[in-house]
Amino acid sequence: MKVLIIGAAGMIGRKLAERIAGDGALGGKAVERLVLVDVVEPKGPTGGIADVKTQAIDVSAAKATEPLIAERPDVVFHLAAIVSGEAEADFDKGYTINLDGTRDLFEAIRHEHARSGYTPRVVFASSIAVFGAPFADRVPEDFALTPLTSYGTQKAIGELLLADYTRRGFLDGVGLRLPTICVRPGAPNKAASGFFSNILREPMSGKEAVLPVADTVRHYFASPRAAVGFFLHAATMDTSRIGPRRNLNMPGLSATVADELEALRAVAGEGALALVKRVPDETIIRIVDGWAPDIEAKRARDLGFTVEDSFEEIVRAHIEDELGGSVRT
Numbered sequence: 362m363k364v365l366i367i368g369a370a371g372m373i374g375r376k377l378a379e380r381i382a383g384d385g386a387l388g389g390k391a392v393e394r395l396v397l398v399d400v401v402e403p404k405g406p407t408g409g410i411a412d413v414k415t416q417a418i419d420v421s422a423a424k425a426t427e428p429l430i431a432e433r434p435d436v437v438f439h440l441a442a443i444v445s446g447e448a449e450a451d452f453d454k455g456y457t458i459n460l461d462g463t464r465d466l467f468e469a470i471r472h473e474h475a476r477s478g479y480t481p482r483v484v485f486a487s488s489i490a491v492f493g494a495p496f497a498d499r500v501p502e503d504f505a506l507t508p509l510t511s512y513g514t515q516k517a518i519g520e521l522l523l524a525d526y527t528r529r530g531f532l533d534g535v536g537l538r539l540p541t542i543c544v545r546p547g548a549p550n551k552a553a554s555g556f557f558s559n560i561l562r563e564p565m566s567g568k569e570a571v572l573p574v575a576d577t578v579r580h581y582f583a584s585p586r587a588a589v590g591f592f593l594h595a596a597t598m599d600t601s602r603i604g605p606r607r608n609l610n611m612p613g614l615s616a617t618v619a620d621e622l623e624a625l626r627a628v629a630g631e632g633a634l635a636l637v638k639r640v641p642d643e644t645i646i647r648i649v650d651g652w653a654p655d656i657e658a659k660r661a662r663d664l665g666f667t668v669e670d671s672f673e674e675i676v677r678a679h680i681e682d683e684l685g686g687s688v689r690t
Contacts (some may be wrong), residue, residue: 362387363394365429367420367466368440370399372545373486376589377438378406385409387436388597391468398431399441420462430469433479436596437532439466440486444552448512449648467522471531483523484595485536487608488540489581491517499655502610511649520608527607535595535603540583540668544679545619557582560618561625561676564607564633565688573642573685576619577613579654583613584675586682587668594666602664611669614675616653624672628680629688 364387368374378397385408386392394412397403402417418425420441441462442448448455461634463485473479479510491506506517523534545558556573557580563570583591591611603609626634658666669675680686 362390362392362394362433362434362436363434364392364438365396365432365434366438366440367398367426367429368438368442368486369403369415370401371440372547372585373542373588374399374438374440375403376585377408377440377592378403378591379408380593382406382408382410382413386412387593394432394434395658396432396434398429402613415630421457424465424469425462426466427469427472430466430473430479433473433477433481435481437466437470437481437483438486438592438596439463439483442486442515444550445488445490445510445512445648446553446555447551448515449510449553450551454510455515457510457649459512460518463519464522467526467532471526473500474531480530481532482596482600483532483534484524484592485519485534485608486592487516487520487536487538488513489540489610489653489656490643491520491538491539492656494651496653499615500610500653501656502660510648524607525573530542533600534607535598535600536597538610538656539579539588539591540581540611542585542588543582543675544683545585546679546683554580554647554652556645557618557621560637561621562679563631564625564636565676565680565684567636567689569636569638571640572618572637573640573645574596574618574649574671576622577617577647579615579617580649581615581653582672582675583611583668584678586678591666598664606660607665609661609666610644610656610658612658612662612666613656614669614672616672620672624676628675628676633688636661
């Protein structure tokens with residue numbers, strides 16, 4: 362089996378590559394070749410796959426993905442995107458990468474399909490940002506796609522393309538509407554949702570963090586560990602059970618900022634909690650106010666996708682996976 366990960370230098374892409382390389386297989390089938398690409402060359406993981414290729418490419422460049430698809434990978438994970446805050450700040454860059462790059466990838470697959478009958482499984486990283494306010498307390502499965510950000514709009518268009526290219530038989534697509542992934546390891550990024558991770562990750566490492574919104578803000582979360590599980594399951598599941606609605610709300614945990622802070626206190630103590638500083642940011646507040654507080658995900662759960670049950674579980678997963686099992690406050 363050949364596997365291609367586009368966006369492999371990002372947090373989820375890196376963890377996904379490490380998991381596949383560590384297992385040496387996907388869905389019980391041995392992976393003989395693993396190709397990892399991003400705008401910067403990804404770091405190759407260690408594991409049981411002898412043939413691992415890493416490469417820097419710009420997915421926004423015309424036909425950049427054609428050579429990758431010419432190798433006919435069995436599974437294509439498409440995670441390449443610029444994040445929500447950056448896509449909102451730079452309109453042209455957002456559409457060039459998040460939309461044009463996605464369309465070019467799907468076109469490369471369509472052209473290879475015409476030449477050889479090639480039909481790969483394509484797992485597309487979408488987002489709950491495809492939904493826009495006003496919301497009910499819980500967004501239903503059939504809620505209209507009415508995004509209120511450029512990033513959400515770009516992802517919604519990508520979803521429609523994925524479904525149409527699947528309908529036409531060019532690829533076998535599964536779109537994953539990801540919750541906000543928390544706690545994200547590493548340095549803060551430009552995502553508008555980044556503070557959800559910052560207010561946990563930084564204090565657990567003895568650093569101050571800024572909280573730009575009210576404690577009452579409610580949002581929808583999953584851990585990086587759960588996100589990797591989403592992609593692995595989407596790559597190996599029986600897609601005949603999905604039907605024509607190829608984009609799925611991933612299961613998540615609906616929680617408030619206060620729930621996050623209580624989990625931080627319970628796991629890391631009052632000293633860590635004291636490192637969270639409240640500094641309101643009207644731009645972030647406006648963006649977050651347009652996001653869904655809770656999402657119905659019965660279809661995905663029925664199809665076998667799973668997630669954490671509490672924020673304390675999410676925090677402890679971060680400690681186990683990133684901090685060697687203990688906090689450093």
